[in-house]
Amino acid sequence: MARFGIDQSENGRLDIRMASIGQEIEAYFIPSVSPAEGAPAAARADAGVKLLGLVRGSGELRIYPINTLYGTSGYLGPKYDQIRTLVVEISAIDPYFEESELETVLEVLPAGFVKDYAYGLGLLKDCNRIIRLIEKHTACDEIAFTSADESAVEGRVFRLGMSRFAEMWSEIRRINDRGNRAAGRVKDAFVHNDLATVLGLVSMDFSLGRHPVSRVIAKAADGVEELNDQERDALIATLTSESAGLAKARPEKFQKLHREIELVSLDHLIASYEESLEKGENEQYWQTFFDNNAFALQQVFGAPMVSVQSQATVGGGSLAGGGDKIADYLFKNSLTNNVALVEIKKPTTRLLDTREHRTGVYGPSKELNGAVTQVLDQAYQLTSNLATLKHNSRRWDLESYAISCFVVAGRTPPPDEPSKQKSFELYRANSRSVTIVTYDEILERLRLLRNFLAPTDSGTAEG
Known part of the structure; x- marks a missing residue:
């Protein structure tokens, strides 16, 4: 058996041998410091610590992950608990390469692999979680990295496509980058706040970041553990x-x-x-949204109101029955039982005509006028049929002293269009029987409420 000794690192060297079959080349690790006599590592060294095997012309490299770090537990033994072999298809291997060039094969190993035999060949530390997962859930002792786009268990071999592995390794690196940036933001905020008084600075909060992974990492770095x-x-x-x-x-x-x-x-x-x-969802979406978030819709009222019925029939029968006169929402005052109707349109509903009626004056759009007329008709029908509706629905706590009508539609004209803002405010201020509220006004009311409820600096101190 021919031998080609190659000096490499302080840990040891490679001993490359041609197997007896004449085509398979093997590389063994020869430690620089012989293990203590009688130690398990000594027996392993005497038996030969094979790191690599390659059949010349096949392009298939067999890696035997071994712990080559002197002084560590399991020195010269298997690097992993169960996986013993990694098989890699490397098309870039020259089928006529010389034995002494075997080390160049390591240089063309894909990203994510250890390429320095002194540290024990195999996968980089962050990729070992792939090894652990396969070991935990299969009986596989070999992983074959193939050119096909696959991931499958075949007997004791786990087949993993190289492109799939490359994507996993790329994402692991991105997670590391996000983690480093997130941890850096937490560290910067900590140092800033610790020295803020001395430097005359205002304390700061660290940014969680926009990516979900970054947010979790930043919280963890600050000592906040996410619950499952x-x-x-x-x-x-x-x-x-x-x-x-x-x-x-x-x-x-x-x-x-x-x-x-x-x-x-x-x-x-x-x-x-x-x-x-921002997505510009349709009317049906907002009907469902307000069904699930009645508190948001309650922002249109200036009195204590509670929801009675969504999609309420106001033309006769019962409130929950069918009919051609249906109000989007029926509310009532929780103190007086006086009812109110809410008609919702889309956020994209035009509030004003696109053309000026006169210079600087815009009339209400056809869609807005239609919504106002619609809710007024619903109020008329409800007044006419309330006694029947109460009887059929067994709801006696409803009164129509003065039905309040609301239309939720569109978005407020922007500040750079003052003529439209003026026209809109003039129209709705003089629409005495119907209150018109825009979608962005509901949002602003929620924000103002949030700011009002948020604790002040003086209110957060513990007594």
Whole structure:
């Protein structure tokens, strides 16, 4: 068996041998420092520590991951618990290369692989989670990295397409980059706040970042651990069952917790509303949105109102029945039982004509006029049929003293169009029987409420 000794690092060298079959080339690791006599590593060294195997002309490299770091546990033994072989298809290998050029093969290994045998060949540390996952859930002792786009278990071989592996490695690197940036923001904020008083600076909050992974990492770096779904359910159940006791035993802290929960809920509602508004969702979407978030729709009122019925029939029969006279929403005053009707249109509904009626004057659009007339007709029908509706629906807590009518439609004309702003305000201010509210006005009311509820610096100090 021919030998070609190659000096490399301080840990050891490669001993490249031609196998007896004449085509397979093998590379063994020869440690620079012989293991202590009688140690397990000594027996492994005597048996031969094979790192590589290559059949010349096949383009298939067999890697045997071995721990080559002297002084560590399992020295010269398998690098992984179960996986013993990594097989890599390398088309760039010259079928006529010389034995002494075997090290050049390592240079063409794909990204994500260890290319310096002194550190034990195999996958880079961050890719070892792939190894651990395969070992945990399969009986495989070999991973074959193939040119096909695949991932499959075949007996004791796990087949993984090289393109799939490259995508995984790229995403792992991106996660690392996001983590480093997120941790850096937390560190910068910590140093800034720790020295803020001395330097006469105002304290700062670190940015969570926009990417979901970045947000999780930033919170973790600040000591905030994200709960899983099971832990969240358990926490909610505990708060629900213990809320009465907490309110009685710790009223101040319970009140603070209650306020913070409300703020988080309000923040979520505002973010969801903003996103939906920017997407220009249709009328049916907003009907469902307000069904699920009645609090947002309640911002159109100046009195304590509660929802009675969505898609309410006002032309006869029962409130929940079918008919051709249907109001989007029926509300009532929780103190007087006086009813109110809300008709919703799209955020993209035009509020004004596109052409000026006179210089600097715009009339209401056909769509807005139609919505106003529609809700007025619904109010007329409800007044005429309320007694029947109450009887058939078994709802006696409804009164039509003076039905309030609301239209939610469109978006407020922008500041750079003052003539349209003026025309819109003149029109709706003189529409005495119907209150017109735009979608962005609801959003602004939610934001103002959020700012009002947010704790001030003086209010956050613990007593």
